Amino acid sequence: MAGVLNPITDLLLNLMLAAAAMNLNNRQRIETQKDATNLTTGTSAKTDPIMTNDQRSRATSGRALTRAFLLCIAFWSGIARSEDAAGEGKLNFNRDIRPILSDNCFACHGPDQNDRQAELRLDARDDAIAAGAIVPGDAQASELVTRILTTDSSLRMPPAESGKELTQIQKERLTKWLEQGAEYQQHWAFVPLTPIVPPAVAQTDWPRNALDRFVSARLEHDGLSPSPEATRETLIRRLTLDLTGIPPTVQEVEAFVSDTSPMALETVVDRLLASPLFGEQMAIPWLDAARYADSNGYQVDRDRELWAWRDWVINAFNRNLPFDQFTIEQIAGDLLPDASLEQRIASGFHRNHMLNEEGGIIPEEFLAEYTADRVETTAAVWLGQTFNCTRCHDHKFDPFTQRDFYSLKAFFHNVPERGVGSYGSPIRQNAPPFIKLPAPSIEHKIADLGAKLKAFSDQLAILNQQTSDELDAWVSRVANQTVTWNRTEPSAADGSDLGLL
Structure with a gap:
């Protein structure tokens, strides 16, 4: 191929130079003619000059050479791409083949059984082999190759x-992949992580850790040298911005x-990690992923109070909460045995969705919308x-079914909410269910009142006990008394005798 490319290169250069020279010559002739016309007729410089037949011929020739040049470029590019495809080594399914099949084939021949055409799956190797679509090691016997190479539009x-068409290099890659055995791989997202040995590098004095060796290997591959080591001013600026989100003060830089001590860098890092700003900086991407907002969205977009959950996330980073616990408390903190107030607040992760009022x-x-949002x-x-x-x-592309979606949705569909926000509520408040939190400014007052209430409750308990004892004594005393009944005769107020009727 090298012997072919060199003459093509010479031809392209000659065509390009000829086209450029002819176009420049024509441009100069036209400009000269235009200037002469403007001087003799007084026309505006914007008026198109009248071209002679000779000028038209030259311009046409120039455009023809330009078109020829562009066609040669396209032809040369096709040859180069074909050579690249043919020269590739062992093809990697996830890198080289899956994107082609995913973009062009899986919509009709993938996981979605409802839209699957011809009962053919190309995302599953066994199914594709059973259907005869692929014959590992024999591309010409594979129906896949027959269909992508045919000129019959009814079979192609x-x-x-579909509005899709494979490029020549894509067709060649599929053909070569079949010849190489048509090996499949799981999607890279589902392949278990395996330890990777850091690559060997020529410049052994630059890497300080395993990660540096990967960087150094790529730099050497690209013929680049590492950047000079950052100055101390640059280093503290980068550290402070990365860990707190704000630049360092002049005093901190100085x-x-x-500080020439060997632990100067570690001291700065420890100070930044201990700063409350560290949690705020680390929480930003998590709040975005959790769709946190201070309003409900939709057309009303009324304010809501989810700052307690936001603060919980910030504090979780600042106290270095383990990620597994960070996960458990946000997904099901309120379902933990004897869940604390903080754990119940953490479950507010799933109340960050939009809310229609x-x-x-x-x-x-909208209950269906909210639960779907939680699943997604x-x-x-x-x-x-x-x-x-x-x-x-x-x-259509990933190994998940509609049943998977609604199975997970059922887990989130047991929240006792109304679906209409706080519409109709007599006071401005979050949509139920919600947790009532004491305001930090009155927590000490609540604690004092709680202590007083306990003291009064203790006194009341003593009084109740005393009253109970006194009542028991009275009941006992009354029960032991002898009751004597006396017959009372009637009498008149004036003392006269009265007789019984």
Whole structure:
């Protein structure tokens, strides 16, 4: 191929130079003619000059050479791409083949059984082999190659109505992959992590750790040298911005620059990690992933109070809460045995969704929206997967089904909420269910009142006991008394005798 490319290179250069020279010559002739016309007729410089037949011929020739040049470029690029595809070594399914199949084939021949055409799956190797679509080691016997190379539009894949068309290099890669055995791989996201040995590098004095060796290997591959070591001013600025989100003060920079002790860097890092700003800086991407906001969204977009959950996230970073506990408390903190107030607050992660407060909505409709949001957010944040597609159908590219979506949705569908926000509430408050939290400014007052209430309760208990004892004594005394009944005769107020009727 090298012998072919060199003449093509010479031809391209000659064509390019000829086209450029002819276009420049024509431009000069036209400009000269235009200037002469302007001087003799007084026309505006913007008026197009009248070209002679000779000028038109030269311009046409120049454009023809330019078109030829562009066609040669396209031809040369095709040869180069073909050579690149043919010269590739062992193809990697996830890197070289899966993107082609995913973009062009899986929509009709993938995991979604509802839209699957011809009962053919190309995302599963055994199914593709059983259907005859691929014959490992024999591309010419594979129906896949037959369909992508045919000139018959009624048989060619992808079909014309799909609006997709494979490039030549994609066809060559699929063919070569089949010849190499048509090996499949799990999606890289589902492949277990395996230890990787850091690469060997020529410049052994620069790397200070295993990660540096990966960087150094890539630099050597690209013919680059490492950047000079950062100055102490730059270093403390980078550290402070990364860990707290704000630049260091002048005093902090001067103190670090003048500190020549071997632990100067560690001291700065410890100070930054102990700063409350560290938790705020680390919490920013998590708040974004959790869709945190200070208002409900939709058309009303009224304020809501979720700052307690936001503060919980910040404090979790500042106290270095282990990630497994960080996860448990946010997904199911309120379901833990004897859950603390902090753990119940953590479960507010799943109340960060938008909330509709319009009075005319159908509550059941938005209850479904809220639970779907929880499924999609949980999958995106903790699984790194997009479940949105499986809400309506089996995923067309990933191994998730619609049943998976609604199985997970059922877990989040037991929140006792109304679906309409706080519409109709007599006071401005969060949509139920919610937790009432004491305001920090009156916590000490509440504690004092609690102590007084306990003292009064103790006194009341003593009085109740005394009263109970006195009552018991009275009852006992009355029970032991002898009752004597005396017959009373009637008498008149004036003392006269009265007779019984």
